[in-house]
Amino acid sequence: MPRQPGVTAIPPRSAAMSLSAESLKNVTTAAGSRVYSELRQVSSNYRARSVLRSIESQQGPTDRKLFRLANEYSQEVLGSAKYAPWMHVYTAISGGFKEGWIPDNYYGLVVEPLKSGGAAKVVNLKSFTNRILHTEALPDLAYVIDGIYYDRDFKPISETNLIELLFAQDGRVFFKSDNSCQGRDVVIMTREDFPRAGHDRLVDGVFQAPIKQHEFFAAISAGSTATVRITTARELDGTVAVKAAYLRVGRAADEIVRCRSHVRVAADIRTGALNDTAYLHNWRRTEEHPDTQFRFAGHAIPHFSAAAELCRSLHASCPHMPCVGWDVCIDQDNQTKIMEWNARYNDIKFSEATAGPCFRGLGWESLWKRAAA
Structure with missing residues (x-):
């Protein structure tokens, strides 16, 4: 039917609703990301201030003139004073201020997201590591993937044969689940307490030999x-x-x-x-x-x-x-x-505080400008 003069065409209701839903999803995702970043920022700076109190309770107060240098550097070079608390920690540990330091929260909120991309997420999959690194330096013995057991060469293996493989050389084995870190979710297992058929199956992860x-x-x-x-x-x-x-x-x-x-x-x-x-x-x-x-x-x-x-x-x-x-x-x-x-979130703060700046010359201090853009 021809459109009458002066009348604006209205898109079909389904298309309008689809567009609205997609826009809402994008806005919600962006808002959620901002809230998450802000919460991480608050938590990180709370931790930095707690660390600083512990340091100064032992060695006495740090020269506040040095803190002012850290504040200025954070604002002028890194784009925000919110990165100063970890710079204060570094200053207290080293006894002076050093240009080129990367604050822990700046690394986590700016450097890692912009430079790592999606590839860094794979690192958290313990059961996938040997597929990437291909090295005998990993103490991997076997894997669990979607409830199925695999040997080191990723060939399916029965539970009976798995148990014999795991405890052939030692009475203990370490199980690390995917996405675990900092010693979390690490289970020391023996032959006796190994999950048997009918019990809850293990999550995806890797069995490693004791070192x-x-x-x-x-x-x-x-x-x-x-x-x-x-x-x-x-x-x-x-x-x-x-x-x-x-x-x-x-x-x-x-x-x-x-x-x-x-x-x-x-x-x-x-x-x-x-x-x-x-x-x-x-x-x-x-x-x-x-x-x-x-x-x-x-x-x-x-x-x-x-x-x-x-x-x-x-x-x-x-x-x-x-x-x-x-x-x-x-x-x-x-x-x-x-x-x-x-x-992802690999700890740089201890090294920066005790031996840094470790990452000078890599251009990380300018990445916040890309994030802002």
Whole structure:
């Protein structure tokens, strides 16, 4: 039917409703994203202020002139004063202000989302890691994927054969579920308590063999396997370099090193030499392990160069992520074993505070302008 002069055509009701629903969905998604970012921002800065109080309760107040420099840098270089609280922590730890620091919340809210993209999400899938890295350095024994058991070569395996495989060399096995991190959702299993048919099936994840750590780490803390965090980053020319490293050990009562109780000490990325000063989980300083009285001064991580090169080369083979935190261990045979790799929210704050700025020259400080645009 011809349209009458002066009358505006009205789109079909279904099309109008579809357009409206799609617009509403986009607006809702954007609003939800903003709320989530704001909540993360509040939580991160609350944590930074708590850390600063703990540091200053031990070593006294930091010169507030230095904090003003941090405030100005956050506003002028990073685009907002909301990034200052972590800069205050770095300043208190180092005893001075340094240009080039990347605040922890700036990394999480600006750098990681803009630079990593969707590829970083795959890193959280423990059952998928060996498909990406293809390395014998992973202590993987078997996998659970959608309720089905697979061996290391991703061939389906019966539960009976799986149990024999898992406990052929050791009476314990570690199960890590997909999307777990920082020691969460790690279960130590034995043959006796392995889920049997008819019980609730395991979520997707990986079974890993226990690592018998090098005697150097056992002397520090024998109850749990120490990890060396090695951080690698992609340079502007596409090459990958080691940017930071630190040793992370547990307490006497820990079976697994956990963030709520760990002891950390920075290491030289060239030699693996440990700093004289370590930090407890609450960021208070110590020169020795609180349980074993092992003094860190004068010691170096054994076979560190080989471990660092392995992490660098593996990152170079998968350069989709700008920055990766590798948790590795040196075993009793002097071999590097990869326990975790982290490309999303990987911890940079400890390294920035104790050895940074670690990421100067990568252009990260200007990324907020792209986000604003």
